[in-house]
Amino acid sequence: MNYEEHVLAGLITYPLFVVFAEFLSKYLPLKITFMALAIGYAFYVLGSDLPDIDHPDSLIHRGIKPIFSVILGSMVAYRVLQYLPMTYAWGVGGVAAVVGWFLFSAIMPRHRGIVHSILFAVIYGVVSFLGVRYGLAFSSGESYLIGLASFSGYMLHLILDRSVKLL
Secondary structure: OOHHHHHHHHHHHHHHHHHHHHHHOOOOOOOOOHHHHHHHHHHHHHHOOHHHHHOOOOHHHHHHHHHHHHHHHHHHHHHHOOOOOHHHHHHHHHHHHHHHHHHHHHHOOOOOOOOOOHHHHHHHHHHHHHHHHHHOOOOHHHHHHHHHHHHHHHHHHHHHOOOOOOO
């Protein structure tokens, strides 16, 4: 499947996830609020294409690669700023960003390798949970819901690719 098909599948199946989450909330400490569902929708749809980050021609790979590079360059410039004037610090940051550009592709595993696994679906769900719980200060119940949405969107991609494996 391609980017558009994965994302459209995420967009259209999220209401089914909401029904599933409503059912699970009777047995699990999920807190269903509009904001948690809205953020969960974003994480679900992102997860529906995220496994393709390991393919150099995928839109998600090409979109995250410059963001990664800019963040790395900015972090390096910030750290170097205490030792060099601002212009030089940003010069060093720019070099770090270019290195990050090439490093990003170099560290990616082969397509449909480990990134296309249940392990990475779990990692995405846990990182999403931690990010919204401690970064955005959502309640634990809302964070569980968003983590579950993240995991479910990622799993949707694997199911659609018929590539569900543990590792």
